[in-house]
Amino acid sequence: MVDxxxxxxxxxxxxxxxxxxxxxxxxxxxMLLIVSFMGTASLFVTLGxxxxxxxxxxxxxxxxxxxxxxxIMLLNVDxxxxxxxxxxxxxxxxxxxALMILGTLKLFERGENFTLLTLQELDxxxxxxxxxxxxxxxxxxxxxxxxxxxxxxxxxxxxxxSKRDKETRKDxx
Amino acid sequence: MTMEVTDIVWVIVKAAMVxxxxxxxxxxxxxxxxxxxxxxxxxxxxxxxxxxLLGAIPILGTGLTRMGLFQPVADGLKLLLKEDPVPDHxxxxxxxxxxxxxxxxxxxxxxxxxxxxxxxxxxxSPLVLADLDIxxxxxxxxxxxxxxxxxxxxxxxxxxxxxxxGIRSSAQMIxxxxxxxxxxxxxxxxxxxxxxxxxxxxxxLVQHQQLVWGVIFMPFSALLFLISIFAETNRLPFDMxxxxxxxxxxxNTEYGSxxxxxxxxxxxxxxxxxxxxxxxxxxxxxHPLPVYSSAISLPEGSVGTLLSIGIFLVKTxxxxxxxxxxxxxxxxxxxxxxxxxxxxxxxxxxxxxLVLYAIILALMTPVTH
Numbered sequence: 001m002v003d004x005x006x007x008x009x010x011x012x013x014x015x016x017x018x019x020x021x022x023x024x025x026x027x028x029x030x031m032l033l034i035v036s037f038m039g040t041a042s043l044f045v046t047l048g049x050x051x052x053x054x055x056x057x058x059x060x061x062x063x064x065x066x067x068x069x070x071x072i073m074l075l076n077v078d079x080x081x082x083x084x085x086x087x088x089x090x091x092x093x094x095x096x097x098a099l100m101i102l103g104t105l106k107l108f109e110r111g112e113n114f115t116l117l118t119l120q121e122l123d124x125x126x127x128x129x130x131x132x133x134x135x136x137x138x139x140x141x142x143x144x145x146x147x148x149x150x151x152x153x154x155x156x157x158x159x160x161x162s163k164r165d166k167e168t169r170k171d172x173x
Numbered sequence: 174m175t176m177e178v179t180d181i182v183w184v185i186v187k188a189a190m191v192x193x194x195x196x197x198x199x200x201x202x203x204x205x206x207x208x209x210x211x212x213x214x215x216x217x218x219x220x221x222x223x224x225x226l227l228g229a230i231p232i233l234g235t236g237l238t239r240m241g242l243f244q245p246v247a248d249g250l251k252l253l254l255k256e257d258p259v260p261d262h263x264x265x266x267x268x269x270x271x272x273x274x275x276x277x278x279x280x281x282x283x284x285x286x287x288x289x290x291x292x293x294x295x296x297x298s299p300l301v302l303a304d305l306d307i308x309x310x311x312x313x314x315x316x317x318x319x320x321x322x323x324x325x326x327x328x329x330x331x332x333x334x335x336x337x338x339g340i341r342s343s344a345q346m347i348x349x350x351x352x353x354x355x356x357x358x359x360x361x362x363x364x365x366x367x368x369x370x371x372x373x374x375x376x377x378l379v380q381h382q383q384l385v386w387g388v389i390f391m392p393f394s395a396l397l398f399l400i401s402i403f404a405e406t407n408r409l410p411f412d413m414x415x416x417x418x419x420x421x422x423x424x425n426t427e428y429g430s431x432x433x434x435x436x437x438x439x440x441x442x443x444x445x446x447x448x449x450x451x452x453x454x455x456x457x458x459x460h461p462l463p464v465y466s467s468a469i470s471l472p473e474g475s476v477g478t479l480l481s482i483g484i485f486l487v488k489t490x491x492x493x494x495x496x497x498x499x500x501x502x503x504x505x506x507x508x509x510x511x512x513x514x515x516x517x518x519x520x521x522x523x524x525x526x527l528v529l530y531a532i533i534l535a536l537m538t539p540v541t542h
Contacts, residue, residue: 027267027328034321054310062317063347066324070343073328073336129307129373130365 005046013039026072033068034061051129188302192280199441200245206441206497208241213501219244252434260330260427267329272428272435275322279442281315286449287376289459289482292473299376300478308375309361312450313354316405319443320346322436323407323424330427338423341508345404345411348515353401355523356394359530360387360454366538379458384465386457393526395455397519402447404515406440409500411511448492452485456492459485 016036023029037060044053136144204219211218219241228234228243237243259268285308289300305311320343327339364371364381371377388395404411412423420426425436452458459471459481471477506514 031267050305050307051310054307054314057314058310058317062314062320063350066317066320066343066347069324069328070340073324073340129310 006043009039009042009046011039012036013043027069030065030068030072034065037061037065051132184302188284191283191302195280195283195442195445196438198445199438200249202441202445202493203248203437204241204245205493206500207244209494209497210501213498222247249434252431252437255430257430257432260332262331263427264329264331267325268427269432271322271326271329272432272439273322274325275319275439276435276442278315278319279439279446282312282446282450285311285375286446286453287379287458288449288485289478290376290379290471291478292471295473297380299379300482301376304374304376307373309357309373309378309454313350317346317350319405322439326428326436327424330424332427334420334422335424335426338420338426342407342424345407345511345515348512349401349404349411349519352397352515352519352523353405355520355527356397356401357454358527359391359394359534362530362534363387363390366534375453379453379460382457383460386460386463387455389463391455391526391530393522394530395451397523397526398454399451400519402451403496403499404511406443406447406496408440408444408496410503410506412505444493444496445489448489448496449485451492452488456488458488 013036016032016039019032020029020036023032037056041053041056041061044050044056208218210216220239222241222243223234223238224243224246228238259265284302285305287299287301287304290297291300292298323342324339327335327337327342330336360378361371361373364378371381425433428436457463461471461484471480
């Protein structure tokens, strides 16, 4: 049962992600990205990581993709449809794919047994959301803070760029 | 992972019962809205629609007709039988997907919403389809998907007013989701103080409120959360996506017949579910009194279970009534006022509220070393 579900959700995730890349219409791509994220969230559920699953849906499907759609709709969609990948994009994609394959091969090389273990089986204590939070705010406090600062920097960058644009426009006028 | 076929059938039957109950309530809520609005405006409201045989029963039939109870049937039939226009300029796939997408979150959220309790041998267990540990996170995850119905309807309609409605709704929902999430953090901090570790489970949260309802201990959180649900369900004074005085009918301008009916039913389903969540988080679920009293507690057995469901439903419907009351009392905000309120008032206030209650709860907790 779990095996079957894993292959089902993995298939949904991979097919969804592939369709995102291949679809010409940006709105279709964004909607298919939701399908792919839902597949990932379902995989988290089969692993017993309910917290991650819920956060995955809330953050990616619920907020990030809404912003994507927001921007796609505000831009001229017809112009976006005529997008053709150039050599740099193509080369970038190739390198990314090669790295993916290499990484996967390396994983298999380690001789890990690829039977599906749920989180409960791996770590009976560390499943609940409480212990997740406990670990996050004690053992992994530094990475957590660094991630927060990274987000803050991105936010400051956006504020800076949008402010600067306004000032130059004012100068031009 | 061994599930009998009968178990699966039973789960499906229970899920169908809850879904049917929700849809019937949302149908009745439409009637309630018409009646409430007419009372507020000094009218009588729907009192003429009648059915051939039922309406002819001497006293009962007339009474039901005067109460307008046949009106939902007529409304539903009208929406079913009308012509279903699909304009040529729409994107067909998303045009059909949008009404369905707006209905799904409401029905999905009910899965984790506990609506009663069963007491057996002194131990209370929840009456809920799925008693998840991460109940509230599940609700936030699913409710954040509610925006897609509107944004897709607006985009797929391929005309200006629906498009503006869709864009407004997406901006509004993202803005108010933040303060909604922040406003209920203190509730779970309270429920997870040492000695009462409930996690994010909704049933345990309701049981935690047996001593005192959330709304009494943290009224400010309740107020912020209530305002956020108004914004998230697009009710007046926050019904920007379909403000009819500027956008014709907003995101559903191009919709007619049953597809419009689905949007309409989804709006009321969302209000009912939102009220249910508010009841669970702040109004103590099925606990009859705001403050605990040993004299009044729910009995064991089926009577107690039915009472708990009844109390939960009464509270939920009172919140639904509040939604309607506000709608027919307050005028609509301007769009820029809504964004300003969301980002410069609600969000900072929610943050202050969070820090304030963190301090209060820390002071209340006895120091243990």
